[in-house]
Amino acid sequence: MASLLLLLTILLISTIFIIFMISISNKKNKTNKAPLPPGPKGWPIIGNLNQIGSKPHETLHTLSKIYGPLYRLQLGSVTVVVANSPDVASQFLRTLDTNFCNRPQFTIGEYMGYGYRAPGSMPYGPGWLMFRRLCNIHLFSNKALDDLRHVREEEVSLLARKFVQAKDTSITVGVEVGKELNACAANALTRALFRRRVFEEDNGPDVEEFKKVLEENLKLATGLNIEDFFPWIKALDVRGFVAKLKRLHRWYDNTLTKIIDEHKSKPKIAIEGEAEGKDLLSVLLRLKDADVKDKETDNYKLTDTDIKALLTDLFIGGTDTTSLMVEWALVELIRHPDILAAAQKELDSIVGQSRLVSELDLSDIPLLEAIIKETFRLHPPVPHLIPHTASEACEVAGYYVPKATVLLVNVWTICRDPEVWSRPMEFDPSRFLPGGENADVDVKGSHFELIPFGAGRRICLGMRLGMRMTTLLLASLVHGFDWALPDGLSPENMNMDVEYGLTLERIVPLVARPIPRLAPNAYVV
Numbered sequence: 001m002a003s004l005l006l007l008l009t010i011l012l013i014s015t016i017f018i019i020f021m022i023s024i025s026n027k028k029n030k031t032n033k034a035p036l037p038p039g040p041k042g043w044p045i046i047g048n049l050n051q052i053g054s055k056p057h058e059t060l061h062t063l064s065k066i067y068g069p070l071y072r073l074q075l076g077s078v079t080v081v082v083a084n085s086p087d088v089a090s091q092f093l094r095t096l097d098t099n100f101c102n103r104p105q106f107t108i109g110e111y112m113g114y115g116y117r118a119p120g121s122m123p124y125g126p127g128w129l130m131f132r133r134l135c136n137i138h139l140f141s142n143k144a145l146d147d148l149r150h151v152r153e154e155e156v157s158l159l160a161r162k163f164v165q166a167k168d169t170s171i172t173v174g175v176e177v178g179k180e181l182n183a184c185a186a187n188a189l190t191r192a193l194f195r196r197r198v199f200e201e202d203n204g205p206d207v208e209e210f211k212k213v214l215e216e217n218l219k220l221a222t223g224l225n226i227e228d229f230f231p232w233i234k235a236l237d238v239r240g241f242v243a244k245l246k247r248l249h250r251w252y253d254n255t256l257t258k259i260i261d262e263h264k265s266k267p268k269i270a271i272e273g274e275a276e277g278k279d280l281l282s283v284l285l286r287l288k289d290a291d292v293k294d295k296e297t298d299n300y301k302l303t304d305t306d307i308k309a310l311l312t313d314l315f316i317g318g319t320d321t322t323s324l325m326v327e328w329a330l331v332e333l334i335r336h337p338d339i340l341a342a343a344q345k346e347l348d349s350i351v352g353q354s355r356l357v358s359e360l361d362l363s364d365i366p367l368l369e370a371i372i373k374e375t376f377r378l379h380p381p382v383p384h385l386i387p388h389t390a391s392e393a394c395e396v397a398g399y400y401v402p403k404a405t406v407l408l409v410n411v412w413t414i415c416r417d418p419e420v421w422s423r424p425m426e427f428d429p430s431r432f433l434p435g436g437e438n439a440d441v442d443v444k445g446s447h448f449e450l451i452p453f454g455a456g457r458r459i460c461l462g463m464r465l466g467m468r469m470t471t472l473l474l475a476s477l478v479h480g481f482d483w484a485l486p487d488g489l490s491p492e493n494m495n496m497d498v499e500y501g502l503t504l505e506r507i508v509p510l511v512a513r514p515i516p517r518l519a520p521n522a523y524v525v
């Protein structure tokens with residue numbers, strides 16, 4: 001009996017001791033822990049979701065004026081922090097990069113990323129590193145990019161030719177420039193990925209359907225989908241969002257399965273052999289071969305699903321971003337004819353007027369480069385990057401950021417912050433010219449005031465191709481054509497509104513008249 005009493009007493013004392021220790025440690029945590037970032041008060045259950053509105057980039061921008069460089073939103077069950085200054089962005093993406101190099105598991109990655117097996121949605125780890133390494137060697141290295149220079153140049157000359165042919169019919173109506181740019185960027189990319197032009201009218205997979213799919217792509221891929229914040233809405237699929245994603249995924253999957261089968265049925269071409277064996281799909285199929293023990297894959301056994309996930313991601317990541325960017329640059333140049341004329345003069349002095357631009361002409365074009373940077377600044381194609389997530393709780397800028405918090409880097413706001421840029425709303429490329437106030441700033445991820453491709457480990461995988469294609473396309477359109485608006489439209493009253501998505505698209509697409517300005521045989525392909 002006495003020993004039972006003793007045992008109970010010991011148990012009681014230890015329980016009290018444990019409770020005491022936990023409460024001390026909680027108190028200590030509470031007092032030592034930095035406060036959560038400030039943010040607007042939310043409603044029970046939905047949090048701040050009802051305050052986001054239909055133009056989240058504008059809402060997030062307005063909130064930055066109230067709550068400063070780092071604020072917090074509660075969107076349903078998910079805590080989101082928004083970084084609004086170069087300094088805070090660099091704390092997340094440079095100082096704490098290892099903690100923020102994961103992606104939240106959002107619905108889009110579940111379907112379009114084949115269950116988070118594509119590089120854009122995949123968790124950080126060996127599989128993700130392997131995909132990036134493969135792409136960096138076989139698609140985006142300088143050598144791989146040089147090998148495919150002719151492909152990009154051919155596609156851009158075909159576009160120029162199309163614009164020349166359109167000149168008579170477009171006098172009153174103009175051409176829908178963004179759509180043509182999109183097809184051009186898509187064809188150049190898919191020729192590098194699997195040697196096919198997806199927009200070839202009589203050869204590609206059902207072209208009309210493909211165009212619709214492309215349009216649907218990024219509308220669905222917005223950074224802020226309600227389904228990601230309320231699992232029950234996703235389960236019930238109230239908006240039909242999941243059904244649409246599944247349909248889109250099925251389309252990609254069927255199309256890519258056909259393309260892969262076609263490639264497999266062709267005789268295998270050694271990787272060091274003819275150039276045509278060097279498209280990314282041929283390389284991936286060779287690496288997938290059971291006999292290949294390759295350090296590039298760390299002997300990871302690639303599957304057809306991995307390959308389809310990668311191709312889908314590269315295609316989605318590489319088309320709209322590029323064409324949107326060039327469309328915005330052209331809009332700004334039409335609104336600033338003096339800058340357009342100066343850029344034409346710069347290119348004429350290098351290329352002349354008897355041929356189209358080649359990528360080889362584009363090593364010393366300070367004004368065009370400045371125009372590209374200024375366009376990235378005022379119209380960053382991906383306004384909040386792709387969401388990142390905190391692997392562990394941490395402290396940033398004196399605030400506590402809990403584990404699993406979703407991070408949005410508000411590039412859109414940073415790029416128009418008057419504390420960072422003088423005359424931020426003015427399109428003025430001269431700020432980036434030698435001697436200009438921002439001459440040293442580049443877009444490659446080390447100057448956090450201008451990170452249209454992101455920064456750190458998750459920086460855009462296709463940045464080098466994106467830059468090459470953007471520069472070639474814009475140079476060709478500027479050098480090859482004068483640009484006018486259809487009758488009745490003036491540069492001053494162009495609609496500049498955007499539709500929010502993962503990328504910011506123009507609500508009213510640019511319709512313009514290309515007027516050839518080179519010798520007629522310059523456009524002959």
Ligand code: HEM
Nearest residue numbers: 119120317318321322382385386452453454460461462466
């Ligand atoms: C003007 C052109 C482009 C812009 C502005 C752009 C922008 C971006 C941005 C902002 C991100 C997210 C970075 C982050 O979350 O920190 C990203 C990621 C990505 N981009 Fe691009 N991009 C462009 C072109 C391309 C091209 C040409 C490709 C491929 C062919 C591509 C493939 C990807 C992929 C796969 C990712 C995901 C990377 C990862 O999560 O590891 N992008 N891009």
